[in-house]
Amino acid sequence: MNEKDKYFNKLRKKNLRITEPRKALIEILEDNHLTFKEIQSKLLERGYTNVSTIYNNLDFLLEQKIAVELHINGTKYYDLAIDNPMHNADSHIHIALKDTNQIKEISNNSVFEYIKKLPELENLNVEYIKITIGARTKKV
Numbered sequence: 138m139n140e141k142d143k144y145f146n147k148l149r150k151k152n153l154r155i156t157e158p159r160k161a162l163i164e165i166l167e168d169n170h171l172t173f174k175e176i177q178s179k180l181l182e183r184g185y186t187n188v189s190t191i192y193n194n195l196d197f198l199l200e201q202k203i204a205v206e207l208h209i210n211g212t213k214y215y216d217l218a219i220d221n222p223m224h225n226a227d228s229h230i231h232i233a234l235k236d237t238n239q240i241k242e243i244s245n246n247s248v249f250e251y252i253k254k255l256p257e258l259e260n261l262n263v264e265y266i267k268i269t270i271g272a273r274t275k276k277v
């Protein structure tokens with residue numbers, strides 16, 4: 138089962154409708170971190186022109202915790218998030234590469250474990266850990 142099917146299954150399990158626009162949105166966001174404008178233009182290529190429909194479907198995916206909204210350097214990006222404990226709607230680590238404008242992910246459980254064991258969090262239930270790392274390519 139590929140990633141995309143996992144998202145569709147999640148919707149099915151919750152008895153939620155997998156409409157064509159929702160399907161298209163999931164396909165576009167798979168392995169991508171996109172701004173609303175980028176989503177809009179990619180959906181336009183597929184014939185989806187209605188902006189409020191895109192907003193509604195995106196909201197729907199956010200509510201279902203299938204998509205996640207990231208705020209990086211003042212820009213909002215959208216991303217898929219599913220049962221990966223190191224990259225889900227609540228917890229994720231991203232690297233914003235400033236020279237190439239790329240966004241990458243770090244899936245390293247020891248980072249989350251380390252943070253959760255910090256003495257400041259000793260008596261607390263951690264609900265989310267969201268980290269953005271800004272970086273530039275090293276000049277050699």
Ligand SMILES: [Zn+2]
Binds near residue numbers: 217231
């Ligand atoms: Zn991500």
